[in-house]
Amino acid sequence: xxxxxxxxxxxxxxxxxxxxxxxxxxxxxxxxxxxxxxxxxxxxxxxxxxxxxxxxxxxxxxxxxxxxxxxxxxxxxxxxxxxxxxxxxxxxxxxxxxxxxxxxxxxxxxxxxxxxxxxxxxxxxxxxxxxxxxxxxxxxxxxxxxxxxxxxxxxxxxxxxxxxxxxxxxxxxxxxxxxxxxxxxxxxxxxxxxxxxxxxxxxxxxxxxxxxxxxxxxxxxxxxxxxxxxxxxxxxxxxxxxxxxxxxxxxxxxxxxxxxxxxxxxxxxxxxxxxxxxx
Ligand code: SAM
Numbered sequence: 001x002x003x004x005x006x007x008x009x010x011x012x013x014x015x016x017x018x019x020x021x022x023x024x025x026x027x028x029x030x031x032x033x034x035x036x037x038x039x040x041x042x043x044x045x046x047x048x049x050x051x052x053x054x055x056x057x058x059x060x061x062x063x064x065x066x067x068x069x070x071x072x073x074x075x076x077x078x079x080x081x082x083x084x085x086x087x088x089x090x091x092x093x094x095x096x097x098x099x100x101x102x103x104x105x106x107x108x109x110x111x112x113x114x115x116x117x118x119x120x121x122x123x124x125x126x127x128x129x130x131x132x133x134x135x136x137x138x139x140x141x142x143x144x145x146x147x148x149x150x151x152x153x154x155x156x157x158x159x160x161x162x163x164x165x166x167x168x169x170x171x172x173x174x175x176x177x178x179x180x181x182x183x184x185x186x187x188x189x190x191x192x193x194x195x196x197x198x199x200x201x202x203x204x205x206x207x208x209x210x211x212x213x214x215x216x217x218x219x220x221x222x223x224x225x226x227x228x229x230x231x232x233x234x235x236x237x238x239x240x241x242x243x244x245x246x247x248x249x250x251x252x253x254x255x256x257x258x259x260x261x262x263x264x265x266x267x268x269x270x271x272x273x274x275x276x277x278x279x
Contacts, residue, residue: 003030003077005068005100007093009086009112012214013190015046019112023047030076033068035092039083056080061095068096072105079110086114090134090160116158119185119216122195126181127156127221135160136169147176154221161215166207171241173219174200174234175256181220187213201234204241232270235260239271249275 006025011017026032026049033056034040040053056064068078080093087093100107116132131153137143150157150173161169166184173182177200184203186194192213196206200219235256242252253268260267 001075002103002105003072003075004106004108005072005096006077006079006108006110007087007097008079008081008110009114010040010043010081010084012085012113012115012118012188013193015043017113017189018043018047019110021110022112023049025077025110026051026079026081028077029079031068031071031078033064033078033080033096035082035087040081051079056096057092058095061092065096065099069099069103069105072100072103084113086112086116089114089116089132113189115160115185115188115214115216118188119158119183119218120156122185122188123156123183123197123218125156125183125197125218125220128154129156129221130158131155132158133160138165143172147172150219151176151178152222156221157219159217159219161217163211163213163215166211166215166217167204167241168245169217170200170204170207171238173217174204175238175260177219177222178260179231179234183218185216185218186211188216201237204237235262235267235270236274239267239274243271243274243278 006029008022008025010022026044029051032040032051032053034053035057037053037055044051054064054067071078080087080096082091082093085091088097097107120130133146136146136159159169180200181197182200182203183195183197184207196203238256239252249268249271252271253264256262256267257264
């Protein structure tokens with residue numbers, strides 16, 4: 001008999017969110033494959049779990065996946081966990097799950113916390129389904145392609161983001177989508193939890209200062225979004241953000257005119273008048 005690969009969700013903040021099945025499975029497994037063994041050891045200590053851990057990351061998967069498969073072929077159960085939340089969702093775990101399927105080994109989910117589901121559950125944004133993007137590319141054509149995909153998408157789109165990139169991403173989303181309802185879900189299940197819902201421009205104004213913590217952004221689907229056009233005030237906010245990042249009036253006119261379908265001259269003139277006002 002081969003063993004079973006258990007894919008175990010762990011808390012995204014509040015340790016009390018661990019499930020009874022997760023504790024039981026982690027206790028009974030012969031081995032735990034963890035993203036960072038030090039992080040997982042803290043969780044295991046909290047629940048008096050003594051199962052040995054092995055590190056499994058994208059960088060060492062080629063070496064470690066065959067070791068885990070050996071255990072499974074020898075009839076030992078293995079649990080895979082990430083640092084927080086559900087493995088294989090913007091986290092390590094995909095390679096071992098893939099390899100286990102290929103080796104005809106049973107793969108069993110132990111469901112539990114996930115930033116994706118937690119954020120969707122408190123957003124109540126309209127949309128034709130839910131589309132999960134994980135982290136957006138930080139720059140370049142692929143980022144632009146994703147942003148314009150989100151702008152056209154009838155589904156409610158979910159993005160993972162780091163706090164220091166939140167403002168850039170909200171600003172790019174405002175440029176791509178115009179006025180649109182969205183949610184910033186921050187530090188879910190933790191002491192400083194915040195669920196902020198509003199128009200993208202309100203969110204940009206609310207997060208004028210870079211926040212701390214872990215962030216998930218949700219954007220309402222296109223069909224259901226407000227048809228309101230981008231106001232001059234919102235356009236001014238977008239321009240000011242780009243000026244603060246060192247962009248020239250020419251660059252701003254070129255990038256925003258394409259994204260917003262406005263004339264380059266209008267954006268250029270508005271930028272020049274903003275620069276004059278800032279002096
Ligand atoms: N697999 C994990 C899951 O299922 O939740 C997600 C892992 S991904 C590497 C980490 C990202 O998830 C963070 O950068 C943030 O965007 C989001 N995230 C994690 N914990 C969060 C929390 N407590 N509140 C809001 N977003 C969170």
